[in-house]
Amino acid sequence: NAGVTQTPKFRVLKTGQSMTLLCAQDMNHEYMYWYRQDPGMGLRLIHYSVGEGTTAKGEVPDGYNVSRLKKQNFLLGLESAAPSQTSVYFCASSYRAKNTEAFFGQGTRLTVV
Amino acid sequence: AQSVAQPEDQVNVAEGNPLTVKCTYSVSGNPYLFWYVQYPNRGLQFLLKYITGDNLVKGSYGFEAEFNKSQTSFHLKKPSALVSDSALYFCAVRGDAGNMLTFGGGTRLMVKP
Numbered sequence: 001n002a003g004v005t006q007t008p009k010f011r012v013l014k015t016g017q018s019m020t021l022l023c024a025q026d027m028n029h030e031y032m033y034w035y036r037q038d039p040g041m042g043l044r045l046i047h048y049s050v051g052e053g054t055t056a057k058g059e060v061p062d063g064y065n066v067s068r069l070k071k072q073n074f075l076l077g078l079e080s081a082a083p084s085q086t087s088v089y090f091c092a093s094s095y096r097a098k099n100t101e102a103f104f105g106q107g108t109r110l111t112v113v
Numbered sequence: 114a115q116s117v118a119q120p121e122d123q124v125n126v127a128e129g130n131p132l133t134v135k136c137t138y139s140v141s142g143n144p145y146l147f148w149y150v151q152y153p154n155r156g157l158q159f160l161l162k163y164i165t166g167d168n169l170v171k172g173s174y175g176f177e178a179e180f181n182k183s184q185t186s187f188h189l190k191k192p193s194a195l196v197s198d199s200a201l202y203f204c205a206v207r208g209d210a211g212n213m214l215t216f217g218g219g220t221r222l223m224v225k226p
Contacts, residue, residue: 004156033214040122042218043157043203050212058213090156098145098209099164104156 002026006091006105013081013112021076021108023091029103030096032074033058034066036087037107043090049074050096081112115140117206117217125223126194134189134220136204143209146187148178151201151219160202163187174198194224 007022023032030051035043035058045058049068063085065077074093078085088109092102116139126132138144145164149157161172168180178189187204204217 031212035216040218042119043216045213045215048213056212059215092157092214094214098207099162101147101159101162102205102214103159104149106156107154 004091004093004103004105006089006108008108009106010109011111013078013110015081015083015112017081018077018079019081019110020078021089021091021110023074023076023093023105025072025074025091025093025103027093027103028071029093030071031094031102032068033092033094033102034064034074034076035090035092036060037090038087046076046089081110083112086110086112115206115208115211115213115215117204117215119202119204119217119220121220122218123221123223125225128196128224128226129193132189132191132194132198132222132224134202134204134222136187136189136217137185138187138204138206139185140206140208140215141210144185144187145207145209146178146180147205147207147214148172148176148187148189149203149205149216151203153200157203160189194222196224196226198222199224 033048034046047066052071094102148160
Protein backbone atom coordinates (compact mmCIF):
# COMPACT_ATOMS: atom_id res chain seq x y z
CA ASN A 1 0.00 0.00 0.00
CA ALA A 2 1.71 3.19 -1.20
CA GLY A 3 -0.25 5.70 0.94
CA VAL A 4 0.55 9.26 -0.14
CA THR A 5 3.10 9.69 -2.91
CA GLN A 6 4.64 13.00 -3.95
CA THR A 7 6.41 13.66 -7.23
CA PRO A 8 9.14 14.91 -7.62
CA LYS A 9 11.18 14.57 -4.42
CA PHE A 10 13.65 17.33 -5.30
CA ARG A 11 13.62 20.19 -7.78
CA VAL A 12 15.63 23.32 -8.51
CA LEU A 13 13.87 26.10 -10.42
CA LYS A 14 15.00 29.41 -11.76
CA THR A 15 13.04 32.50 -10.80
CA GLY A 16 10.06 32.87 -13.11
CA GLN A 17 9.85 29.23 -14.14
CA SER A 18 6.72 27.21 -13.57
CA MET A 19 6.20 23.71 -12.25
CA THR A 20 3.58 21.33 -10.93
CA LEU A 21 3.89 19.11 -7.89
CA LEU A 22 1.83 15.94 -7.97
CA CYS A 23 0.28 14.23 -4.98
CA ALA A 24 -1.40 10.85 -5.30
CA GLN A 25 -3.16 8.85 -2.58
CA ASP A 26 -4.57 5.33 -2.76
CA MET A 27 -6.65 5.35 0.44
CA ASN A 28 -9.85 6.74 -1.10
CA HIS A 29 -9.59 9.82 1.12
CA GLU A 30 -11.97 12.71 0.50
CA TYR A 31 -9.74 15.48 1.91
CA MET A 32 -6.35 16.47 0.57
CA TYR A 33 -3.97 19.24 1.70
CA TRP A 34 -0.84 21.02 0.56
CA TYR A 35 1.50 22.46 3.23
CA ARG A 36 4.84 24.18 3.13
CA GLN A 37 7.43 23.73 5.88
CA ASP A 38 9.94 26.45 6.62
CA PRO A 39 12.44 26.65 9.50
CA GLY A 40 10.82 28.18 12.57
CA MET A 41 7.43 28.43 10.84
CA GLY A 42 6.09 24.94 11.24
CA LEU A 43 3.66 23.70 8.60
CA ARG A 44 1.49 26.29 6.89
CA LEU A 45 -1.54 25.31 4.86
CA ILE A 46 -1.44 26.50 1.24
CA HIS A 47 -4.61 25.03 -0.27
CA TYR A 48 -6.87 22.12 0.49
CA SER A 49 -9.66 20.14 -1.12
CA VAL A 50 -12.69 18.48 0.44
CA GLY A 51 -13.55 16.48 -2.65
CA GLU A 52 -13.07 15.94 -6.36
CA GLY A 53 -13.52 19.19 -8.27
CA THR A 54 -13.37 21.43 -5.18
CA THR A 55 -10.50 23.46 -3.73
CA ALA A 56 -10.15 26.12 -1.04
CA LYS A 57 -7.50 28.57 0.13
CA GLY A 58 -5.49 27.94 3.23
CA GLU A 59 -3.28 30.29 5.24
CA VAL A 60 -0.68 31.12 2.54
CA PRO A 61 -2.27 30.63 -0.91
CA ASP A 62 -0.66 33.51 -2.84
CA GLY A 63 1.55 32.42 -5.73
CA TYR A 64 0.07 28.91 -5.87
CA ASN A 65 -2.79 27.24 -7.70
CA VAL A 66 -4.28 23.79 -7.24
CA SER A 67 -6.53 21.35 -9.02
CA ARG A 68 -8.33 18.17 -7.99
CA LEU A 69 -9.68 16.66 -11.18
CA LYS A 70 -9.55 13.12 -9.80
CA LYS A 71 -10.26 12.05 -6.23
CA GLN A 72 -6.87 10.41 -5.83
CA ASN A 73 -4.75 13.30 -7.17
CA PHE A 74 -4.09 16.84 -5.92
CA LEU A 75 -1.83 19.06 -7.99
CA LEU A 76 0.02 22.14 -6.73
CA GLY A 77 1.17 24.62 -9.35
CA LEU A 78 3.66 27.47 -9.24
CA GLU A 79 3.08 29.70 -12.26
CA SER A 80 6.08 31.99 -11.76
CA ALA A 81 8.43 30.73 -9.08
CA ALA A 82 10.04 33.17 -6.64
CA PRO A 83 12.93 32.62 -4.19
CA SER A 84 10.41 33.05 -1.33
CA GLN A 85 8.83 29.80 -2.48
CA THR A 86 11.97 27.84 -1.62
CA SER A 87 10.63 25.35 0.90
CA VAL A 88 9.74 21.76 1.61
CA TYR A 89 6.25 20.94 0.41
CA PHE A 90 4.11 18.24 1.99
CA CYS A 91 0.91 16.73 0.74
CA ALA A 92 -1.52 15.03 3.12
CA SER A 93 -4.87 13.29 2.88
CA SER A 94 -7.59 12.21 5.30
CA TYR A 95 -11.13 10.90 5.48
CA ARG A 96 -13.94 13.44 5.75
CA ALA A 97 -14.67 12.86 9.45
CA LYS A 98 -13.22 15.57 11.68
CA ASN A 99 -11.73 13.06 14.09
CA THR A 100 -9.55 11.27 11.56
CA GLU A 101 -5.84 11.80 11.27
CA ALA A 102 -4.10 12.94 8.10
CA PHE A 103 -1.48 10.85 6.30
CA PHE A 104 1.55 12.62 4.86
CA GLY A 105 3.76 12.14 1.86
CA GLN A 106 7.55 12.21 2.07
CA GLY A 107 7.85 15.80 0.90
CA THR A 108 9.24 17.72 -2.07
CA ARG A 109 12.29 19.90 -1.50
CA LEU A 110 12.05 22.88 -3.86
CA THR A 111 14.78 25.45 -4.35
CA VAL A 112 14.17 28.57 -6.40
CA VAL A 113 17.34 30.39 -7.48
CA ALA B 114 -9.33 31.74 12.95
CA GLN B 115 -7.94 28.65 14.57
CA SER B 116 -4.35 28.46 15.79
CA VAL B 117 -1.86 26.28 17.62
CA ALA B 118 1.02 27.45 19.79
CA GLN B 119 4.02 25.37 20.76
CA PRO B 120 5.89 27.72 23.09
CA GLU B 121 9.19 25.82 23.17
CA ASP B 122 11.38 25.62 20.09
CA GLN B 123 13.45 22.90 21.75
CA VAL B 124 13.11 20.61 24.74
CA ASN B 125 16.16 18.88 26.20
CA VAL B 126 15.81 15.84 28.44
CA ALA B 127 18.07 13.07 29.68
CA GLU B 128 17.36 9.50 28.67
CA GLY B 129 15.14 7.79 31.21
CA ASN B 130 13.61 11.02 32.45
CA PRO B 131 10.00 12.02 31.79
CA LEU B 132 9.34 14.46 28.96
CA THR B 133 6.64 17.01 28.22
CA VAL B 134 6.12 18.92 24.98
CA LYS B 135 3.61 21.73 25.34
CA CYS B 136 0.75 22.70 23.05
CA THR B 137 -2.09 25.19 23.37
CA TYR B 138 -4.81 25.81 20.83
CA SER B 139 -7.59 28.15 19.80
CA VAL B 140 -10.54 26.89 17.74
CA SER B 141 -14.27 27.42 17.32
CA GLY B 142 -16.45 24.64 18.62
CA ASN B 143 -15.16 21.29 19.76
CA PRO B 144 -11.47 20.63 19.12
CA TYR B 145 -9.98 17.57 17.47
CA LEU B 146 -6.31 17.49 18.46
CA PHE B 147 -3.41 15.55 17.02
CA TRP B 148 0.29 14.99 17.64
CA TYR B 149 2.71 14.09 14.86
CA VAL B 150 6.43 13.30 14.83
CA GLN B 151 8.91 14.06 12.06
CA TYR B 152 12.30 12.38 11.72
CA PRO B 153 15.00 14.00 9.53
CA ASN B 154 14.16 14.13 5.83
CA ARG B 155 10.87 12.31 6.38
CA GLY B 156 7.19 13.13 6.30
CA LEU B 157 5.05 13.48 9.41
CA GLN B 158 3.92 10.38 11.27
CA PHE B 159 0.76 10.30 13.37
CA LEU B 160 1.27 9.66 17.11
CA LEU B 161 -2.09 10.13 18.80
CA LYS B 162 -5.32 12.10 18.80
CA TYR B 163 -7.98 13.46 21.12
CA ILE B 164 -11.58 13.27 20.03
CA THR B 165 -13.86 13.16 23.09
CA GLY B 166 -13.94 11.21 26.29
CA ASP B 167 -10.92 10.51 28.46
CA ASN B 168 -8.64 13.48 28.90
CA LEU B 169 -5.56 11.23 28.88
CA VAL B 170 -4.93 9.77 25.45
CA LYS B 171 -2.45 6.96 24.81
CA GLY B 172 -0.66 6.63 21.49
CA SER B 173 2.26 5.05 19.68
CA TYR B 174 5.75 4.38 21.09
CA GLY B 175 4.66 4.93 24.72
CA PHE B 176 3.55 8.53 24.19
CA GLU B 177 0.46 9.98 25.80
CA ALA B 178 -1.19 13.38 25.84
CA GLU B 179 -3.33 15.20 28.35
CA PHE B 180 -6.26 17.30 27.17
CA ASN B 181 -7.25 20.24 29.39
CA LYS B 182 -10.31 22.09 28.14
CA SER B 183 -10.12 24.99 30.60
CA GLN B 184 -6.49 25.69 29.71
CA THR B 185 -7.02 24.85 26.00
CA SER B 186 -3.95 22.65 26.15
CA PHE B 187 -2.92 19.27 24.80
CA HIS B 188 0.56 18.50 26.15
CA LEU B 189 2.49 15.47 24.90
CA LYS B 190 4.14 13.30 27.55
CA LYS B 191 6.22 10.20 27.98
CA PRO B 192 7.21 8.69 31.34
CA SER B 193 10.72 7.64 30.26
CA ALA B 194 12.47 9.22 27.27
CA LEU B 195 14.63 7.30 24.80
CA VAL B 196 17.45 8.68 22.66
CA SER B 197 15.46 7.45 19.65
CA ASP B 198 12.62 9.81 20.61
CA SER B 199 14.77 12.73 19.42
CA ALA B 200 12.79 14.32 16.58
CA LEU B 201 10.56 17.25 15.65
CA TYR B 202 7.07 17.15 17.17
CA PHE B 203 4.00 18.93 15.85
CA CYS B 204 0.65 19.60 17.45
CA ALA B 205 -2.38 20.15 15.19
CA VAL B 206 -6.03 21.11 15.60
CA ARG B 207 -9.19 20.81 13.56
CA GLY B 208 -12.45 22.39 14.70
CA ASP B 209 -15.86 20.88 14.11
CA ALA B 210 -16.92 24.09 12.38
CA GLY B 211 -14.36 23.91 9.56
CA ASN B 212 -12.19 21.72 7.39
CA MET B 213 -8.69 23.10 7.89
CA LEU B 214 -6.05 21.17 9.81
CA THR B 215 -3.76 23.75 11.47
CA PHE B 216 -0.31 22.97 12.82
CA GLY B 217 1.89 24.58 15.42
CA GLY B 218 5.45 25.68 14.79
CA GLY B 219 6.97 22.45 16.02
CA THR B 220 9.19 21.55 18.99
CA ARG B 221 12.51 19.82 18.61
CA LEU B 222 13.02 17.16 21.27
CA MET B 223 16.60 16.26 22.11
CA VAL B 224 17.12 13.25 24.36
CA LYS B 225 20.68 12.88 25.59
CA PRO B 226 22.24 9.61 26.81
